[in-house]
Amino acid sequence: MPLTDPTIIPVELGDRRYPIVIGSGTAVEAGDASGGTLGEHLLGSLGDVSHAVMVYDAAVKDSAAASVQKTLQARVGRVDALEVASGETSKSIDNLGRLWNRLIEVNADRRSVIVAVGGGVVGDLAGFVAATYTRGLRFVQVPTTLLAMVDSSVGGKTGINLPGGKNMVGSFWQPHLVWIDTDFMATLPDREYLSGLAEVIKYGVIEDAEFFAYLEDNMQAIVARDPQSVRHAIACSCQSKARVVADDERETSGRRAILNYGHTFAHAIEATAGYGTMLHGEAVAIGMQMAARLAVALGKCEADLINRQTRLLDNAQLPLVWPQANPEAMIPVMARDKKVAHGKLRFVLPDRIGHVELVGDVPVDQVRFAIDACQ
Amino acid sequence: MPLTDPTIIPVELGDRRYPIVIGSGTAVEAGDASGGTLGEHLLGSLGDVSHAVMVYDAAVKDSAAASVQKTLQARVGRVDALEVASGETSKSIDNLGRLWNRLIEVNADRRSVIVAVGGGVVGDLAGFVAATYTRGLRFVQVPTTLLAMVDSSVGGKTGINLPGGKNMVGSFWQPHLVWIDTDFMATLPDREYLSGLAEVIKYGVIEDAEFFAYLEDNMQAIVARDPQSVRHAIACSCQSKARVVADDERETSGRRAILNYGHTFAHAIEATAGYGTMLHGEAVAIGMQMAARLAVALGKCEADLINRQTRLLDNAQLPLVWPQANPEAMIPVMARDKKVAHGKLRFVLPDRIGHVELVGDVPVDQVRFAIDACQ
Ligand SMILES: NC(=O)c1ccc[n+]([C@@H]2O[C@H](COP(=O)([O-])OP(=O)(O)OC[C@H]3O[C@@H](n4cnc5c(N)ncnc54)[C@H](O)[C@@H]3O)[C@@H](O)[C@H]2O)c1
Ligand SMILES: NC(=O)c1ccc[n+]([C@@H]2O[C@H](COP(=O)([O-])OP(=O)(O)OC[C@H]3O[C@@H](n4cnc5c(N)ncnc54)[C@H](O)[C@@H]3O)[C@@H](O)[C@H]2O)c1
Numbered sequence: 001m002p003l004t005d006p007t008i009i010p011v012e013l014g015d016r017r018y019p020i021v022i023g024s025g026t027a028v029e030a031g032d033a034s035g036g037t038l039g040e041h042l043l044g045s046l047g048d049v050s051h052a053v054m055v056y057d058a059a060v061k062d063s064a065a066a067s068v069q070k071t072l073q074a075r076v077g078r079v080d081a082l083e084v085a086s087g088e089t090s091k092s093i094d095n096l097g098r099l100w101n102r103l104i105e106v107n108a109d110r111r112s113v114i115v116a117v118g119g120g121v122v123g124d125l126a127g128f129v130a131a132t133y134t135r136g137l138r139f140v141q142v143p144t145t146l147l148a149m150v151d152s153s154v155g156g157k158t159g160i161n162l163p164g165g166k167n168m169v170g171s172f173w174q175p176h177l178v179w180i181d182t183d184f185m186a187t188l189p190d191r192e193y194l195s196g197l198a199e200v201i202k203y204g205v206i207e208d209a210e211f212f213a214y215l216e217d218n219m220q221a222i223v224a225r226d227p228q229s230v231r232h233a234i235a236c237s238c239q240s241k242a243r244v245v246a247d248d249e250r251e252t253s254g255r256r257a258i259l260n261y262g263h264t265f266a267h268a269i270e271a272t273a274g275y276g277t278m279l280h281g282e283a284v285a286i287g288m289q290m291a292a293r294l295a296v297a298l299g300k301c302e303a304d305l306i307n308r309q310t311r312l313l314d315n316a317q318l319p320l321v322w323p324q325a326n327p328e329a330m331i332p333v334m335a336r337d338k339k340v341a342h343g344k345l346r347f348v349l350p351d352r353i354g355h356v357e358l359v360g361d362v363p364v365d366q367v368r369f370a371i372d373a374c375q
Numbered sequence: 376m377p378l379t380d381p382t383i384i385p386v387e388l389g390d391r392r393y394p395i396v397i398g399s400g401t402a403v404e405a406g407d408a409s410g411g412t413l414g415e416h417l418l419g420s421l422g423d424v425s426h427a428v429m430v431y432d433a434a435v436k437d438s439a440a441a442s443v444q445k446t447l448q449a450r451v452g453r454v455d456a457l458e459v460a461s462g463e464t465s466k467s468i469d470n471l472g473r474l475w476n477r478l479i480e481v482n483a484d485r486r487s488v489i490v491a492v493g494g495g496v497v498g499d500l501a502g503f504v505a506a507t508y509t510r511g512l513r514f515v516q517v518p519t520t521l522l523a524m525v526d527s528s529v530g531g532k533t534g535i536n537l538p539g540g541k542n543m544v545g546s547f548w549q550p551h552l553v554w555i556d557t558d559f560m561a562t563l564p565d566r567e568y569l570s571g572l573a574e575v576i577k578y579g580v581i582e583d584a585e586f587f588a589y590l591e592d593n594m595q596a597i598v599a600r601d602p603q604s605v606r607h608a609i610a611c612s613c614q615s616k617a618r619v620v621a622d623d624e625r626e627t628s629g630r631r632a633i634l635n636y637g638h639t640f641a642h643a644i645e646a647t648a649g650y651g652t653m654l655h656g657e658a659v660a661i662g663m664q665m666a667a668r669l670a671v672a673l674g675k676c677e678a679d680l681i682n683r684q685t686r687l688l689d690n691a692q693l694p695l696v697w698p699q700a701n702p703e704a705m706i707p708v709m710a711r712d713k714k715v716a717h718g719k720l721r722f723v724l725p726d727r728i729g730h731v732e733l734v735g736d737v738p739v740d741q742v743r744f745a746i747d748a749c750q
């Protein structure tokens with residue numbers, strides 16, 4: 001099987017069903033006898049599209065964005081490319097307004113498709129633009145960070161930040177296609193890549209014990225970016241996320257909350273560390289360690305879970321502790337967290353590898369203990 | 376039957392089903408033995424709400440907004456009131472950003488409900504805020520113009536304008552309740568009120584011949600704002616709109632396009648007259664006259680339709696002609712209109728009172744004739 005044979009994972013959302021396609025070389029290698037690339041083939045499936053607007057991260061201008069633009073030109077013809085500066089601050093009202101106005105200037109209409117090429121920042125921003133311009137355009141995610149490939153590009157959460165809070169506004173707006181090509185992260189710095197592995201490991205803990213075991217056996221190859229292993233890890237992660245999203249598209253049943261494993265702690269770490277000092281995945285790694293400690297302290301699971309998780313995160317070269325962790329600063333942040341209902345502390349905690357549950361009314365003392373244990 | 380017995384019209388949208396409640400005195404008269412008003416009763420049906428944010432038009436601060444605020448205070452307790460300046464220019468990115476930021480300041484969360492009190496401007500703006508803040512809050516429409524009561528508050532279209540175009544961005548976001556009280560438009564200037572009657576008459580032409588006949592018999596009472604007649608006219612209009620919206624919530628089947636009867640011409644009239652010189656309903660009245668002329672010229676319907684429509688619009692004190700109408704200025708605008716597919720002129724035209732169809736490929740000469748006929 002050549003590497004270019006893509007893996008296809010459907011996200012089962014009824015009439016909003018869409019495929020996640022995972023491959024390598026899809027922008028350069030032939031997809032069919034007619035000579036088009038696999039990427040062109042994929043975009044051909046979007047239907048009646050007369051215009052593409054590619055929104056891309058400045059960091060991938062000459063790499064992924066250039067490949068995608070070529071593909072769009074071959075398949076759609078009329079293409080406009082709009083650049084977004086790298087970094088979280090681009091998920092702003094200013095950029096949203098700028099992109100909306102640019103869409104008018106390039107005569108976008110309901111037959112235009114928005115194609116996001118970048119990490120979660122560009123995906124979230126461009127997705128929100130797609131959700132709202134003329135009340136909704138078709139949308140393709142082309143993630144270029146590992147985090148975006150395994151997490152943000154799947155599931156339809158889009159949005160921007162407000163000065164007063166991250167991801168405070170947005171829409172649920174499903175893409176029509178998620179086009180993942182591991183080549184698109186060839187230029188991704190190692191620290192960003194490793195950070196994305198925290199979310200990969202998360203899926204193993206929350207709902208796929210077999211995948212967790214696979215990661216234990218193959219983490220070295222994954223860290224070395226061995227193509228087959230990376231693709232398998234991405235595919236299993238997307239499958240996990242797709243399952244959870246199909247169960248609870250709009251976060252109404254509570255099922256989707258399991259994706260927040262480690263995240264209540266992580267958000268408090270990011271907030272108290274000052275946004276930007278730690279990468280999100282690094283905070284998630286430490287947050288998962290705190291959550292695991294908490295689970296064991298509450299008698300929810302065996303101590304061996306901590307051992308296995310610690311070893312795996314360590315093999316992924318992720319941080320396991322945070323010397324500056326301060327319960328007195330973190331707990332008030334957690335009490336304000338969206339996932340914490342009405343002041344009571346609530347956590348997603350594992351009872352074994354491959355299974356988590358939502359635990360409410362957690363005593364503050366135990367939370368303090370879990371944080372202290374990861375200093 | 377006391378006036379306060381409300382009429383209830385369901386909008387049948389599956390799990391997004393909601394009622395339109397139409398009454399008078401609902402904010403002051405008892406709704407049940409427990410002593411609460413009908414309005415309080417209504418708001419009680421929203422479920423688990425811990426906070427209300429009322430977004431209101433400055434023009435109704437001391438009238439409708441004061442009544443609604445009292446009702447919210449009685450039922451929800453924690454209420455914040457955010458004012459929006461009167462006028463179309465309030466449907467802007469600036470106001471959107473301002474309201475988003477204000478929601479953080481007042482600690483709105485997923486248990487908050489947004490309540491829009493005003494005309495279509497406030498309804499569209501606050502609805503878009505509700506659609507997007509934390510990816511969606513519950514939302515109540517309390518329309519205070521006739522146009523908003525019979526049109527903009529029903530159907531879930533929300534959004535704002537961009538400098539480059541009206542209603543260019545927004546979401547489909549259905550309210551949980553439309554609370555119509557004819558008392559809330561007691562302060563509405565006559566010109567605004569009459570303008571709203573154009574949309575009322577539109578429903579008769581496009582899909583309710585019986586209602587058209589009712590309007591022919593009762594227009595004098597409606598113009599004089601006789602409460603029973605006004606309520607009946609609002610109820611039939613909402614019923615029409617609810618039927619069309621239930622058939623085609625997101626403008627995908629084409630059915631919803633019938634609501635644009637007269638509007639392709641009206642948009643060109645508004646654009647060439649300069650926004651603000653003519654009220655929307657006034658432009659719609661003239662636009663319907665042009666559309667009726669076009670339909671007859673194309674042999675789609677009998678000339679008598681023009682006579683009946685003319686008489687009814689005239690009885691509603693609406694304009695029938697526009698001396699400055701200039702086909703050479705209007706036609707290029709129509710060719711850019713969203714409803715005109717790819718440069719070909721397309722119109723919603725009646726074949727009889729109570730029925731319209733979408734007619735494509737209309738010769739430009741005939742369009743010119745129809746415009747000239749209404750100078
Ligand atoms: N929508 C969701 O469900 C969801 C889920 C998780 C996270 N998010 C959001 O995703 C964002 C984080 O995503 P992220 O980690 O991808 O951040 P990011 O988009 O900021 O990308 C990280 C960095 O890598 C650079 N970059 C991206 N691709 C590159 C490449 N191929 N080569 C070189 N550099 C590259 C970017 O310029 C940036 O500096 C946050 O805003 C978060 O809120 C959304
Ligand atoms: N969402 C939809 O489906 C839809 C449908 C039609 C129109 N619209 C939108 O609705 C808007 C027009 O709505 P509108 O005609 O209600 O305009 P509007 O909201 O601007 O109200 C018209 C005027 O009446 C004033 N006013 C409102 N209620 C009053 C009251 N009770 N007493 C005194 N003054 C009052 C307002 O301050 C304003 O000056 C446009 O922006 C249009 O795009 C939306």
Ligand SMILES: [Zn+2]
Pocket residue numbers: 151199263280284
């Ligand atoms: Zn995360």
Ligand SMILES: [Zn+2]
Pocket residue numbers: 526574638655659
């Ligand atoms: Zn109208």
